[in-house]
Amino acid sequence: MSREKSVHRRTVLRAVAGTGVLLTLSPGLLLTGCDGGVKAVESETLGLDSDEYDVELNLYAMPDSVPILPGAPSEVWRYRAELLKGPENTVSENPDSYLGPTIRLRRGQTVKIHIHNELPEDTTVHWHGLHVPSDVDGQPRLPIRPGETMTVGFEVLDRAGLFWYHSHAHGKQGGRVGFQSYAGLAGLLIVEDKEEAGLKLPSGDNELLLVLQDRTFAGNNELVYMGGGMGSMMDRMHGFLGDRVLANGAPPTTRKVATRPYRIRVLNGSNARIYKLGWSDGRPVTVIGADGGLLQTPEDRPYAVLAPAQRLDIWVDLSKSQPGDTLELISDRFRAGMMGGGMMDGMGMMGSNALPLGSRFPLARLEVAESVEASEPLPAQLGVQRQKIPVNSNTRIRSFELSPVMMRGFAINGRRFDRTNVADDEKVRLGDTEIWEFHNNTPMPHPMHIHGLQFNVVGRRGGNSDSLQQGLVDSGWHDTVLVLPRETVQVAMKFERFDGLYIYHCHNMEHEDAGMMRYFQVQG
Numbered sequence: 001m002s003r004e005k006s007v008h009r010r011t012v013l014r015a016v017a018g019t020g021v022l023l024t025l026s027p028g029l030l031l032t033g034c035d036g037g038v039k040a041v042e043s044e045t046l047g048l049d050s051d052e053y054d055v056e057l058n059l060y061a062m063p064d065s066v067p068i069l070p071g072a073p074s075e076v077w078r079y080r081a082e083l084l085k086g087p088e089n090t091v092s093e094n095p096d097s098y099l100g101p102t103i104r105l106r107r108g109q110t111v112k113i114h115i116h117n118e119l120p121e122d123t124t125v126h127w128h129g130l131h132v133p134s135d136v137d138g139q140p141r142l143p144i145r146p147g148e149t150m151t152v153g154f155e156v157l158d159r160a161g162l163f164w165y166h167s168h169a170h171g172k173q174g175g176r177v178g179f180q181s182y183a184g185l186a187g188l189l190i191v192e193d194k195e196e197a198g199l200k201l202p203s204g205d206n207e208l209l210l211v212l213q214d215r216t217f218a219g220n221n222e223l224v225y226m227g228g229g230m231g232s233m234m235d236r237m238h239g240f241l242g243d244r245v246l247a248n249g250a251p252p253t254t255r256k257v258a259t260r261p262y263r264i265r266v267l268n269g270s271n272a273r274i275y276k277l278g279w280s281d282g283r284p285v286t287v288i289g290a291d292g293g294l295l296q297t298p299e300d301r302p303y304a305v306l307a308p309a310q311r312l313d314i315w316v317d318l319s320k321s322q323p324g325d326t327l328e329l330i331s332d333r334f335r336a337g338m339m340g341g342g343m344m345d346g347m348g349m350m351g352s353n354a355l356p357l358g359s360r361f362p363l364a365r366l367e368v369a370e371s372v373e374a375s376e377p378l379p380a381q382l383g384v385q386r387q388k389i390p391v392n393s394n395t396r397i398r399s400f401e402l403s404p405v406m407m408r409g410f411a412i413n414g415r416r417f418d419r420t421n422v423a424d425d426e427k428v429r430l431g432d433t434e435i436w437e438f439h440n441n442t443p444m445p446h447p448m449h450i451h452g453l454q455f456n457v458v459g460r461r462g463g464n465s466d467s468l469q470q471g472l473v474d475s476g477w478h479d480t481v482l483v484l485p486r487e488t489v490q491v492a493m494k495f496e497r498f499d500g501l502y503i504y505h506c507h508n509m510e511h512e513d514a515g516m517m518r519y520f521q522v523q524g
């Protein structure tokens with residue numbers, strides 16, 4: 001029996017009363033490990049190969065057990081890192097959480113990372129949003145086998161921003177991104193640069209990092225993911241929604257703050273949930289950055305939409321508050337149109353989720369505990385260094401239709417994931433600027449992600465989701481764009497520096513795992 005099969009068999013575990021057959025992360029699965037013991041593989045470095053790196057680290061993907069809820073600890077899969085070379089603040093562990101360590105890099109650094117797979121199945125590490133060579137990108141075509149090590153090297157070319165890293169494994173049975181990320185294999189990666197540092201935005205204790213994820217727990221605090229049967233079919237269509245939201249791997253907490261401005265940097269690391277960020281007192285959400293770093297100028301929105309894999313940089317000024325005041329960051333109610341008729345409707349009705357998509361719930365509570373004299377005005381001009389990609393009526397437009405495949409998820413231009421096969425209309429030229437147009441011919445929202453670059457949103461038309469529209473942040477640089485039901489969205493990008501294979505896909509991880517993902521090729 002192959003390893004893949006035996007793991008697969010062990011993961012279909014138990015029925016949890018009332019919710020159908022679900023899959024839990026059982027200690028049995030997690031502690032079994034790989035059959036053959038750890039093999040030390042000294043491999044060559046993929047990507048940038050040099051004698052000298054500014055930063056070098058070991059990154060382990062491993063089973064672990066951490067406290068998440070009161071009571072028994074939960075079995076998880078997680079990353080741990082060990083800094084071998086580089087500035088001391090490069091790695092900050094999140095010891096009491098399943099979240100991977102936060103990795104801080106500076107633009108221009110050269111980085112070498114040894115990725116050790118101590119899991120019982122294949123994995124990869126994808127540096128979400130970073131402009132890196134194809135071989136470093138953590139794609140499914142380069143799996144790291146259990147017990148093996150892969151070494152990647154790259155130069156940090158991106159401007160300052162909040163990025164993240166997560167598993168991108170895809171096995172013979174389908175994608176494992178949903179399962180592995182859900183089990184805990186994700187962490188933040190921050191790029192810093194001189195331009196951003198010059199703005200003197202709130203930093204240190206005044207910069208709050210917030211990773212939003214939703215999870216479901218069984219009776220003994222085991223994480224529950226989807227298994228077989230009807231419930232699972234629904235989860236695959238909608239994407240998995242947990243019945244509670246975790247902030248930084250724990251139930252949302254109260255944070256003591258002072259009367260001053262704060263920078264809140266939020267990642268949606270959820271498998272499928274969309275958040276509608278707002279403040280409990282109704283004040284506008286001041287957005288200063290998105291996936292690919294700071295916007296040109298701050299934008300005040302009534303609320304801000306954060307789709308899976310997206311990041312938002314938010315500035316909030318508490319200098320007019322009094323000690324004792326509290327302010328909650330919430331996710332507000334919305335309708336994303338997915339219950340809007342058709343086949344999905346009836347299935348949605350049968351859902352047993354305690355926290356449906358578009359419910360209102362708190363994400364973080366700020367409690368003003370201290371009065372300080374701090375005046376750090378928000379600069380009116382934020383990003384200057386990267387000009388928008390110029391497009392005109394001659395820019396090539398490449399169209400992608402997102403459509404349902406009966407009982408099997410969703411397709412892109414009628415195609416589903418097919419290993420590294422690339423169709424003729426998925427080949428682009430190095431150096432070209434293109435507009436990609438995603439046309440959503442489904443009743444569900446899809447957060448579309450393109451590897452290896454940051455793009456600009458050119459425009460959108462046709463979607464009608466009144467309860468989200470004003471919160472879509474389309475200015476600035478993005479690697480993931482939310483395409484609402486029936487909507488057409490255009491994004492502009494330039495294929496620079498690296499040729500080779502990259503992927504584009506829906507970042508609803510269950511959609512992606514079910515095949516809503518394709519390779520494209522940048523031809524040199």
Ligand code: C2O
Pocket residue numbers: 126128166168309449451503505507
């Ligand atoms: Cu965050 Cu292809 O992924």
Ligand code: CU
Pocket residue numbers: 410445446447506507508511512516
């Ligand atoms: Cu999707």
